């Protein structure tokens with residue numbers, strides 16, 4: 001029988017075990033989605049109580065990898081929100097390249113890498129690929145391995161990514177950038193030969209470089225207000241002055257302490273520019 005509910009204390013106890021044993025801190029993730037994901041994990045692995053889940057987490061580190069993978073939401077698409085990618089191509093990147101020879105881009109919470117390929121293809125089609133250094137990070141090691149592999153289901157490629165690419169207005173066909181093997185689309189590895197993939201936990205890993213563009217889309221939505229605020233501060237520190245910060249369409253900067261240090265470049269696309277140190 002599926003477990004239907006979890007007490008807040010049970011969720012806290014699970015977070016504490018994960019923190020003590022594995023040094024990941026989920027205590028400031030938004031409680032409602034955290035609860036939904038934990039209930040789902042219990043259903044998938046047929047775990048009948050929070051106490052059993054807690055014991056399993058304590059004793060089975062292989063299970064913990066699956067736990068992290070299921071706890072985090074990895075849904076993503078190439079050219080998700082095509083109008084944002086048009087803005088990047090037509091306004092943001094030309095503006096940066098008018099004053100910079102080289103730029104650094106950080107995809108924080110890159111999931112299986114579709115966002116990174118979207119950027120690489122955009123840069124290639126506009127002659128900028130050699131001038132951009134991309135960093136792609138995620139908390140979840142297994143999803144990051146998927147990103148590095150660059151293998152996606154052909155069905156999804158055609159039904160979702162190709163449609164987004166057409167709406168974005170790419171200059172070629174998306175199929176020019178992958179080879180098909182047994183129903184799997186294998187992306188052209190040369191697109192990402194300059195990409196650095198690494199695990200990075202937004203909750204605790206902190207600043208590791210300075211960037212001209214940071215994209216952190218559809219990640220902060222899973223954090224509570226306090227954690228969003230802390231992470232926004234870390235992003236502010238990681239950006240050069242007059243550089244760009246892009247979040248997801250349902251996310252907002254306005255409640256955070258660093259809001260006054262940014263101006264809004266495009267409210268709809270959630271593009272902000274850092275204007276104060």
Ligand SMILES: C[S@@+](CC[C@H](N)C(=O)[O-])C[C@H]1O[C@@H](n2cnc3c(N)ncnc32)[C@H](O)[C@@H]1O
Nearest residue numbers: 072073076109111138139140201202203217218
């Ligand atoms: C819904 S996906 C977003 C993917 C992509 N940015 C997009 O918008 O299509 C959210 C990603 O955030 C990652 N994530 C969750 N918590 C994180 C954390 N504390 N640090 C880094 N990444 C995290 C998840 O592993 C997941 O891959």
